[in-house]
Amino acid sequence: MSTIQLLKKASQMVDELARIGQSTPAELAKVISEPRPTVYRIVAALEQAKLVRSAGDGRLELGTAILKLGDAAADALVDRAELHSQLRWVRGQLGMSAYFCVLRENGAVCLDQVEGSDVTLLDLAPGRTIPLHAGAASQALLASASAEFQAAVLQSGPYGRIASQTPLTAEALRKKIEQAAVRGWSVEDSEVTEGVASVGVPVFRRDGSLLGAVAVAGLRGSVLGHEAIARQTLDAAAQAITAFTAEDGANDARDTAGSEEPQGSEREAPRTPAVIAKASALMAALAEERIATSARLTELLEEPVSSVYRMLATLAEAGWVEQIGHRGAYRVGSKLVALSGEFSRRADIRRAAAPILRAIHEATGETTFLCIRRGTRAVCIDRIDGIRVNSRVLQLGESLPLHVGAAPRALLAFEGRESWEEYAAIAANTGEPWLRGRSRSEFYAELEEIKEHGFVLSDNQVTPGIAAVGAPIFNHRGEVAASLSVSGMREGLLAPPDGDPIAELVVRGARALSDYLGAPPFPAANDADVFRAIVDRASPA
Structure with a gap:
């Protein structure tokens, strides 16, 4: 062959x-x-x-x-860190899901998304492709594309129905494209997802060529009637993205020496x-x-x-x-x-974690948890009950605030300072005494200490007499994707009979799941000594 x-x-x-x-x-x-x-x-x-x-x-x-x-492909088009920062800013201004797409022959490919506060839009997840005949991002891109590209898309009609208002004919799509071209932005309602509306603005490179489109989407009631504010916010984000994006290939030399394939025998390959x-x-x-x-x-x-x-x-x-x-x-x-x-869509962290939860449970007899973040809370998505005591806190499907307990704090502590401050601002608006007499600087110092140790130890924080250990699970970008934890009576959890800290089992399990998600390698460390030193300070006398 x-x-x-x-x-x-x-x-x-x-x-x-x-x-x-x-x-x-x-x-x-x-x-x-x-x-x-x-x-x-x-x-x-x-x-x-x-x-x-x-x-x-x-x-x-x-x-x-x-x-x-996949990240490299996105990085070759735009600085992802800067892009993500802009999308977070848009979400902060509007509360809606913010996303960025690029135009390709088979659709508008989403490079990045920041989830809104009202609904999670799975069709807009990074890597997903939005059909070219539907959605504000697609129409913003088509309105700025070449006449040849537009003609090819229009000639491919009629189109398949995705939601109740999806354009189905070339004429219907042509009107949407022309309207977006005149306005300089686009708006749609229930074209991609029923009950969801979106607003999109094209983004250009500094040389004037089309880079992509930045858009927001949310429940139609939160979008329709607020298009002007959304457009102004997206225009500001588009200008910022243009400012930090180089011209296509501008920083790289062209192939001037023999761009045609050299002649050679296939037998050499x-x-x-x-x-x-x-x-x-x-x-x-x-x-x-x-x-x-x-x-x-x-x-x-x-x-x-x-x-x-x-x-x-x-x-x-x-x-x-x-x-x-x-x-x-x-x-x-x-x-x-x-x-x-x-x-990312098919990676099943729950399936991958099941044997690890069982193994830790069999080794300790304690309750084991797998949690993910949803907004400002940690949601339990899997759990195995303990054989001696069984905490009623954090049942399957239930949640805790991110500043409480082991698994929730493992989700928060390993994010950046910006996320801490955002969470603190939201928590302060609830009116609850969530800091328990501490200052924000003291709260941040606790998170810094957790981050330094690599795991969370919660002792008598949620339920009297109960302790818990939690560790973060990272994805391929080094971002926190989930957390693994164990809870039980503090005497047994902090001083197990065999002398091996349970924290060691939790962190090893979290690292195995991080490997499953493609996380970068962890630096070498003498974990056992660290675990014992920290746990000894909290162990019951």
């Missing part, structure tokens, strides 16, 4: 896993029309590159490397899955560089220029890389944003 064919088959397998979630090698063999031995070799290479991984029971799923490549490892190294280099010429990639990989060109051409055909302009440099393709979104 040639290099091109091998990479094509590998990309088809990844696409299939993204489409259906999990599959066996036998099922993949049917999809790519190759014998099982070939599929097993490709799978081994993809597993080595962490592009796929075992899901148990002989099944495969997308691997965590997809997440890093590797014919084994080793080429997948080389293609993975190419993608990693491109992710690191953000934008790079083929000459630069040849230098980094120390591969023949002909091999690099063949890999780039094949990866570009598969959508894994994109060339910027004619004979231009390359970047990670926005398709990886969509693949990353599929990984």
